[in-house]
Amino acid sequence: MKVSSLFQVFLLTGLVACGSGSPAGGEIQSTAKPLPPAGEPVSNDARATRDPYSYANSEQMRVRHAELNLTVDFATQTLTGQVTLVVERLNDQAGELVLDTRGLDIRRVALNQGGAKLLDLPWRLGEADPVLGAPLLVDVSAAGRRGRFSITVDYTTRPGAEALQWLDKGMTSDGRSPFLYSVAASIHARSWIPLQDTAATRMTFGARLRVPPGLTALMSARTLSADIQTGEYTFSMSQEIPAYLIAIAVGELKYHAFDQRSGVWAEPSVIEAAAEEFEDTPAMIAGAEALYGPYRWEQYDLLVLPPAFSLGGMEHPRLSFITPTLIAGDKSLVGTVVHELAHSWSGNLVTNASWQHMWLNEGFTSYVEMRVVETLYGKAERKMEEVLGYQDLMFELAELAPENQSLVPAVLLKNPDDGFTAVPYQKGAQFLVYLEQAYGREAFDAFLKQYFDHFAFQSVTTEDFLDYLQQHLASVYPDRVSASQLERWIYAPGMPADFVPPVSPELEEIRVVILDWLDGEIELVDIPRSNWGSQQWRYLLGHLPVGTDPGQLAVLDDRFKLTDSGNAIVTSKWLELAVRMGYQPAYRRLEPFLIQVGRSSLINNVYRALAESSPQGLELARNIYRKAGPGYHPTARPSIQALLYPGDRAED
Ligand SMILES: [Zn+2]
Numbered sequence: 001m002k003v004s005s006l007f008q009v010f011l012l013t014g015l016v017a018c019g020s021g022s023p024a025g026g027e028i029q030s031t032a033k034p035l036p037p038a039g040e041p042v043s044n045d046a047r048a049t050r051d052p053y054s055y056a057n058s059e060q061m062r063v064r065h066a067e068l069n070l071t072v073d074f075a076t077q078t079l080t081g082q083v084t085l086v087v088e089r090l091n092d093q094a095g096e097l098v099l100d101t102r103g104l105d106i107r108r109v110a111l112n113q114g115g116a117k118l119l120d121l122p123w124r125l126g127e128a129d130p131v132l133g134a135p136l137l138v139d140v141s142a143a144g145r146r147g148r149f150s151i152t153v154d155y156t157t158r159p160g161a162e163a164l165q166w167l168d169k170g171m172t173s174d175g176r177s178p179f180l181y182s183v184a185a186s187i188h189a190r191s192w193i194p195l196q197d198t199a200a201t202r203m204t205f206g207a208r209l210r211v212p213p214g215l216t217a218l219m220s221a222r223t224l225s226a227d228i229q230t231g232e233y234t235f236s237m238s239q240e241i242p243a244y245l246i247a248i249a250v251g252e253l254k255y256h257a258f259d260q261r262s263g264v265w266a267e268p269s270v271i272e273a274a275a276e277e278f279e280d281t282p283a284m285i286a287g288a289e290a291l292y293g294p295y296r297w298e299q300y301d302l303l304v305l306p307p308a309f310s311l312g313g314m315e316h317p318r319l320s321f322i323t324p325t326l327i328a329g330d331k332s333l334v335g336t337v338v339h340e341l342a343h344s345w346s347g348n349l350v351t352n353a354s355w356q357h358m359w360l361n362e363g364f365t366s367y368v369e370m371r372v373v374e375t376l377y378g379k380a381e382r383k384m385e386e387v388l389g390y391q392d393l394m395f396e397l398a399e400l401a402p403e404n405q406s407l408v409p410a411v412l413l414k415n416p417d418d419g420f421t422a423v424p425y426q427k428g429a430q431f432l433v434y435l436e437q438a439y440g441r442e443a444f445d446a447f448l449k450q451y452f453d454h455f456a457f458q459s460v461t462t463e464d465f466l467d468y469l470q471q472h473l474a475s476v477y478p479d480r481v482s483a484s485q486l487e488r489w490i491y492a493p494g495m496p497a498d499f500v501p502p503v504s505p506e507l508e509e510i511r512v513v514i515l516d517w518l519d520g521e522i523e524l525v526d527i528p529r530s531n532w533g534s535q536q537w538r539y540l541l542g543h544l545p546v547g548t549d550p551g552q553l554a555v556l557d558d559r560f561k562l563t564d565s566g567n568a569i570v571t572s573k574w575l576e577l578a579v580r581m582g583y584q585p586a587y588r589r590l591e592p593f594l595i596q597v598g599r600s601s602l603i604n605n606v607y608r609a610l611a612e613s614s615p616q617g618l619e620l621a622r623n624i625y626r627k628a629g630p631g632y633h634p635t636a637r638p639s640i641q642a643l644l645y646p647g648d649r650a651e652d
Helices: 046-050 271-277 281-292 333-344 361-376 379-397 422-439 443-454 462-474 483-490 504-520 535-545 550-560 566-579 583-597 601-613 615-631 637-644
Strands: 061-073 078-088 098-100 107-113 118-120 123-125 134-138 148-156 164-167 178-184 202-208 216-219 222-227 234-242 248-251 254-257 264-267 300-304 319-321 350-352 459-460
Touching: 107 123, 107 134, 107 462, 118 248, 118 504, 202 216, 202 248, 216 222, 216 234, 254 271, 264 281, 271 300, 281 300, 281 333, 281 361, 281 443, 300 333, 333 361, 350 361, 361 379, 361 422, 361 462, 379 422, 379 504, 422 443, 422 462, 422 483, 443 462, 462 483, 504 535, 535 566, 550 566, 550 583, 566 583, 566 601, 583 601, 583 615, 601 615, 601 637, 615 637
Parallel strands: 061 202, 264 300, 300 319, 350 459
Antiparallel strands: 061 078, 078 148, 098 134, 107 118, 107 148, 123 134, 164 178, 178 248, 202 234, 216 248, 222 234, 254 264
């Protein structure tokens, strides 16, 4: 996943507790694991063995396959149907299956007894927690004590399901058809499918979908059959994945193939620009394969979502979801595509077993991203991305409590979504850069390739990684990195004392140029910007000193047309700067931009600048949010509400 989330403040409110009776009657004793209280220090044992964000008793019974049969209804904003779960019994004493749910209307749970024969099972929903949802407790003693069995759960999602965003046609690029997409990371799969929503459990899945005729349905799976006339689709994912990688998208879409195994989906008006912008995708796959071994997911497609998409990208296997804000016209933002592709090794193939170990997904991916960018676009480009990532990290470390600054958080977060800070991404990546330098690129590359192969299709913890590192690198080169250095990187706050920050000569040059201009030593016409891409602008706009005169911003705007920039990254940084420096002419772009774009990392900074600027700025931000908010993904709204309505005074 690609986010930049300084403000992932937990503010989920109003989730419905879903107590429900058991149609088959009978009291059930819960075997759901007790959850450690949030804010408590986490022991190493707990780090290694438990997923505190799931009720599932997956150590006793494990879901191995989920077969969905759902109707997509845009009018009611619901999915209705069944999921059939194939469950493997690991403990023959266990008589109860515990699944994760949040806000689902469950109608029936039944044991499949062959053919169409179903036996109703006793079930109930436990007490609901606003973050974790409610456990679905099913008495499966009728399934016998050995081997596998399968149950079918009839259910309907609710319009507010956190994983799903239902877009009116007016919120799409083409404005012709409604659009549905899901993002289930970190623990939102349970809001659209009752299952074991822990990254420690991997399963295959299949699906039969009915969508409005004329619309295309896609999933993070192979499409087995597609009938756009009737709206009937079937899918199969035969490789085991965790629940958070099950994804759905429905809308008016066109496909452009890059080659035999990769291509891009997008709305008709976007497909041509997308095909051009992302044409390097096959080269990216080849570059990653050369470093880390074969791409294992057969097909790699991109899906360009409507602008309301809340993330930079989301790495669903076979089908990365990406934001159209990456289409800059000059390929300067394709690093995010490299990032999502890199997850095909780090995250999707080798998965963090729970979100406390998120750096295993995101730190590794940010590192692999840098390496592939270096292979494809050169060292200068890689260094620019590295420096910008490092700056995000410094910015966030200045604001984060020490217990949230370690790669494995020292304190359990109440909501794992709050863990998506620059720490797992950029500190994680810098840790791997450190290891690469300590062991040498050749040895470290070989190690990493072997690591991805050894743990392929498994979910792992930090301890698994450290054991493997010890066995295959540390013991071979015992004098390079000490145990206490490893410990320091993973479990201590901040950056280690011997850490050397990355440097980019290209960005350093810009900093000097702009300071010279602000000091009056050079004229604006001397600023050499002809070859500047998004990275340079991002750096420049982030380095104008506080107190820069609005008149100077006017000169900059006049020359470079920043208020009307077509590059969303530039627009986001420019609007933030304009608000902070009181440059009024840029304000006309605020509302259109915040209504059009839903990507959290590009809008939260603008809302924050407005909220902090003045009471009038806060009022303006609230007015814009009233119009724009309904167009944001459910998981993107809480952080903005926390900025605009501190003290939980959200209006909607
Ligand atoms: Zn990611």
